[in-house]
Amino acid sequence: MQLTSFTDYTLRVLIYLGVQPEDKRSNIKEISDFYSISFNHLSKVVYELGKLGMVETVRGRNGGIKIAKKPSEINIGSLVRHTESPIEIVECFNEEKNTCKLNSACRLKGALKEALEAYLNVLDSYTLSDLLVNKEDIKQLLMK
Incomplete structure (x- = not known):
């Protein structure tokens, strides 16, 4: 079975965020650049992860995203x-x-x-x- 790119990117975002220090907020651009994935596509992935409560998103200058659940709960x-x-x-x-x-x-x-x-x-x-x-x-x- 082949997963869609949306699922693939979802898993990659969670892995990326899962290894970050708890107090660090990442941003979509840095993740997009690291994986060479479209910023717009990754924005949709992060939005969906936010709706699911798996990532915490904060807008603004000091904003960013970080994992919202313990990795063992995902x-x-x-x-x-x-x-x-x-x-x-x-x-x-x-x-x-x-x-x-x-x-x-x-x-x-x-x-x-x-x-x-x-x-x-x-x-x-x-x-x-x-x-x-x-x-x-x-x-x-x-x-x-």
């Missing part, structure tokens, strides 16, 4: 479900858009649904803190 599976919703691997996952003539006899949908559940179950076993176990290595890369 479940990766839940985050992916939110940013990828609805997850439609193939057309038949969406009853309204499905035009496949094999739908009533096809077993592919069931197999893919089972695979998707297994995929999400694995992600459910991870939190942001699990992705930050090599925090010092990540910090070193941020300084380059």
Whole structure:
């Protein structure tokens, strides 16, 4: 399964913020520059993370963003479900858009649904803190 760039960028922002000192506010431009991601696209990601309560955003001269929850409280599976919703691997996952003539006899949908559940179950076993176990290595890369 391939994640959308929105989900990818969401995870990257959280990893970036997760290794920062607790009192440091980052800004979208510095994250955008580090990852070479569109500032506008990243702004939408940060806005969504703010709505979810995962980042704290402060406007103004001394503003910026920082992580709002403990990394151990940010479940990766839940985050992916939110940013990828609805997850439609193939057309038949969406009853309204499905035009496949094999739908009533096809077993592919069931197999893919089972695979998707297994995929999400694995992600459910991870939190942001699990992705930050090599925090010092990540910090070193941020300084380059």
